[in-house]
Amino acid sequence: MENDILLSVENLTVCYGKDVALQIESPILIEEGDRIGIIGSNGAGKSTFVKSILGLVNYQGSIRTRLTMDQIATHMQSNEYTDSMATKYIMEAILQTRISRSQKLQELIQYFEFEDCLRKKYSKLSGGQKQRFTIIMVMMQDAPLTIYDEVTSGLDFETRQRLVEKMVSWYRDRDSSLCIVSHYYEELEQLANKLLILDKGRVIDYGKKEELFRKYCGRAVIILNHSGEKEMLFQSYKKLASPAHLIALPCETEEKEREIISLLLAHNMDYTRSTTDIEMIYSNAKKCGGQQ
Amino acid sequence: MNGKKRQIITKYMISYEFRNVTGNPFVHIFGIGMPIFMAILISRIAVSEVSDAAVTRTISTTVFLGIGAMIPMATVLMGYAVRQAQDFEKGIPERMRLFGIRDCVTICNRAVSELIFMAAAFVLYFLAGILFMDLEVPVFSGIVLYILCILFFSILCFILGHAIAALAKRFSVTYCIVMMVYFALMILGGMMGISYESMPAAMQAAAKLLPVTYFNKDFITIWTGGNYNFVPMVQSYLFFGAAAGILLFIASRRRVRGI
Structure with missing residues (x-):
């Protein structure tokens, strides 16, 4: 050993x-x-x-x-x-x-x-x-x-x-x-x-x-509290698995991240950015059963 | 603590286990108070109509020596078994093992603590006997044999108590079983008012197999240095020891199999 x-x-x-x-x-x-x-x-x-x-x-x-x-x-x-x-x-x-x-x-x-x-x-x-x-x-x-x-x-x-x-x-x-x-x-x-x-x-x-985190969520994730308005706003965006009360938006590139943040700022919406969020890791790892 | 080999018997563990023993109020009541009270009361009743001083002394000493066997029964058999079962129920031995305290460490320290408490109980019992009862002066071999017999009986009570607790694993069940054993030993040992001679033949046959009977029935002869055939008494110890040993073996087998 x-x-x-x-x-x-x-x-x-x-x-x-x-x-x-x-x-x-x-x-x-x-x-x-x-x-x-x-x-x-x-x-x-x-x-x-x-x-x-x-x-x-x-x-x-x-x-x-x-x-x-x-x-x-x-x-x-x-x-x-x-x-x-x-x-x-x-x-x-x-x-x-x-x-x-x-x-x-x-x-x-x-x-x-x-x-x-x-x-x-x-x-x-x-x-x-x-x-x-x-x-x-x-x-x-x-x-x-x-x-x-x-x-x-x-x-x-x-x-x-x-x-x-x-x-x-x-x-x-x-x-x-x-x-x-x-x-x-x-x-x-x-x-x-x-x-x-x-x-x-x-x-x-x-x-x-x-x-x-990188394996299951990517470079960074923007996390929002779930609402109908946010759902509509980001309906065309790729989403990660998350608990029902949250919306998790993956940011594969810096440009993508800036785009999401700009949109959020324009609509005066609160968000959290994370590169280590364990809840996101768990939800997404569980969703794909460890295969990614 | 880490990397340091733990000694089997330490002052901290003895102090811990002794606090555990004395923390149980029942051992004070049944292990000290009741034997003193019963010895004085029963001997007073027994000698109330006897006028001969020598006979009075013999009766008092017989009662005193017999009732003395209640001390290990209450402190070790009952007190230890019940506390051990309580610990099993709460998972304390498992918690102790996770702290590196092996079962043998706990048991050894517990045995020494029980011995210290029992010795203290006997000191009080003898003091009460000397102060309040008219007792025969023992021969040296009589007192040594009494101590040895009580000690062996206590060891067997310890094994039996441990086995019952390990088999029952629950406080309520263990308490019920040891209480039944305690009263059975009291009745068959002649401590509850029925002497060995007055018992029916079936009861006598059972009583003969128990060491307590000999404390009550015969120990006055040994105490005063009379001639005594030790064979039936030794046989009773062997029988009691075998019964306790078998129960302990079953309990340890069950533990190994994780039942």
């Missing part, structure tokens, strides 16, 4: 009873420094992929890694702890250190504003506090590969944003590799540099975000 490859998955099949939950044929390589966003709708196989890597489900095929299990830190979708004691003691037992003796742990607790929660029992924490509790311990592991499985699910918008901001800032100057399962594409815009797109247990595509 090459030095910069942390983990490789090939010819993987995971079945739950008679149903095939995940089937990966072409190799998926996770390299050092990769920040992989794993996306797909419910039942796509995202969590199954994570569980396979962690050996939590039976699978056929090959998962090769030079990492030992304690070099993979994981934040699962649901993380439960004992309720017999304050979170401080759980943290100290898991991390094998006293909080007062670990500068790094104190910094993380402060960074995630968890000081007031240390004396509370786990069940008394709010959803966001519970997530932060596990994140602190996962980050303390300082593992070469860290997996976050829907870390912000169930949190309100503000808590979610604050948590992601903290994570983005924490990992900005670090070289640890990440696998992030999420339904919130805006989080992955900030955290991921690669995407693994899954659908119904199959890999639609895997690669660098920018490359996938």
Whole structure:
């Protein structure tokens, strides 16, 4: 296994009873420094992929890694702890250190504003506090590969944003590799540099975000909120697959882009321009099933 | 943490597990309060019409030694099994494994914590016995054998408790099963008012297979250094151990097969 490859998955099949939950044929390589966003709708196989890597489900095929299990830190979708004691003691037992003796742990607790929660029992924490509790311990592991499985699910918008901001800032100057399962594409815009797109247990595509964008969306995309007027205005233009509330116009050339923008300005219409929009990548990759 | 080999028993894990043990209010009630209360109450009732001081002392000591077996039954069999099932239900062992804490680490630290709590419970029990009961002074071998027998019985309760929790996997089911086992052991062990001699033959046959019976029935002889045939008692330990071991084997097979 090459030095910069942390983990490789090939010819993987995971079945739950008679149903095939995940089937990966072409190799998926996770390299050092990769920040992989794993996306797909419910039942796509995202969590199954994570569980396979962690050996939590039976699978056929090959998962090769030079990492030992304690070099993979994981934040699962649901993380439960004992309720017999304050979170401080759980943290100290898991991390094998006293909080007062670990500068790094104190910094993380402060960074995630968890000081007031240390004396509370786990069940008394709010959803966001519970997530932060596990994140602190996962980050303390300082593992070469860290997996976050829907870390912000169930949190309100503000808590979610604050948590992601903290994570983005924490990992900005670090070289640890990440696998992030999420339904919130805006989080992955900030955290991921690669995407693994899954659908119904199959890999639609895997690669660098920018490359996938170019493959499925072209040079740039102008995104508008859907309206009848805009539909009429751009009826002769080529459109990309997009959610029903949006219109996505591909800009293959700069001239084309200028033409669209001029038209939008002339009609005083709002728009967004993107060269990395994950929602567009996902919609179009899914539409053509990875073949383009 | 990363790259550092985790020791099996550490002060942080012991402290964590000990908090887990003491965080369960039932072990304080059933593991400390109830044995002390029952030993004092039952011995008082039993000796109320006896005038001979020597007989009174023998009866009190018999009750005291028998009721003492309730401590491992409540703290280890019931307390541990229920907590373990609660953990299984919540997926805590899986979460711990993801943090690099292997099951054997959890179990070893849990066993040591249970032992510490049980030792503390016995200290309180003996203090109460010395203060409030008129007990026979034991011979040295008597007290050593009592400690050893309680220790072996506790280990078997630990195995049985773990097996029941691993098989049931749910708090409610485990609680129901261990409560039934607990009361069955109490009744057959002669702690609920029916002595071994007053039991019907079928009950006697079952009681003979349980170590608790011997704490109640015979331990006064060992305590005072009398002649005692250990074979039936050893057989009861072997039977109880085999039953617990078989259940544990089934539970571990089920786990391997992912059931």
